[in-house]
Amino acid sequence: MSSGTTPPIELKQSQRYCRQLATSHYENFLVASILLPRRMRQPFYNIYAFCRTADDVADESADERTALEGLDRLQQQIDRLFAGQTPTDSQTPTEGLFPALADTIATYRLDKRPFDDLLSAFRQDQQIKQYASTAQLIDYCSRSANPVGRLVLQLADSLDPTTAALSDEICTGLQLANFWQDVSRDHAIGRIYLPADVRKRFGVSVSMLGEPSTPPALRGSLAFLCEQAEHYFHRGLPLVDHVPAWLRSDIKLFAHGGLATLDAIRKIDFDVLRVRPEVGKIKQGLLVARAFFGKL
DSSP: OGGGGGHHHHHHHHHHHHHHHHTTSSHHHHHHHSSSSSHHHHHHHHHHHHHHHHHHHHHSSSHHHHHHHHHHHHHHHHHHHHHOOOOOOSSSSTSSSSSHHHHHHHTTTTTTTTHHHHHHHHHHHHHHOOSSHHHHHHHHHHHHTTHHHHHHHHHHOOOOOHHHHHHHHHHHHHHHHHHHHHHHHHTTTTOOOHHHHHHHHHHHOGGGGGSSSSSHHHHHHHHHHHHHHHHHHHGGGGGGGGGGGHHHHHHHHHHHHHHHHHHHHHHTTTTTTTSOOOOOOHHHHHHHHHHHTTOO
8 A cells, every 4th residue: 555565656646537537527526626735636536436436336327237247346445445455456556546535545544434334325426315314314424525624634643522513513414415406416316415304394205296386294304404404514614723724724615615505595586396405606705705815
């Protein structure tokens, strides 16, 4: 796993692969990277490349069996990295993500569990399509979202019980905001993240999720769920007082970006089945600018 065991040319090719993969996706994780010191960008790209690759395997494979097989191969690669063995990427032996990821894991002494948890969540998506309770959904978030925040904290040498708990709040909030933004998209691929206990409380039936416009009961449940998600962000924002100065703007950008997503849902009166709520490019640019100048 040591970077010293990876040929310099192969490492550079892998880093370029991760960088190109990251910069080809306009997402929060990437946008935040422009606020980072230059020395920290490549490690972020390497972690992002792993997350993006695993997500694509989970969501874009031809069927569930193919997805699970692909995720198992990623798990085997991670197991090899943490066992100190050379990754075996037969499809792209010199340009794959693993040499760069191995270098980042070794340099920053990253833990294995966040990678295992992420892959566990992606596997769960292939097998569980609905959630019976809010507690089950939050458990899923603890593996689908929270590990990324903990890896970032390790890059900043700032992971401890206090920062982990605060980071988990923000990451769970981001995952929930994404769920409530994408109710229609998720339903179209057979996934329902609105937990059954909330659906029952507001009188929401599964058939409502296929309507062209969002029924009042579903809007009521989303208003409740968005308020819950907002609390996660506010509970997590004190994290900025526990991390190095170079990371604070990114944390604020992530949290306020999530809050902006919730505001976008509210602005369309929770009619997420008719139109996907989005944070506009101007709003995104303003958030980045405010974060850059310390105004968030």
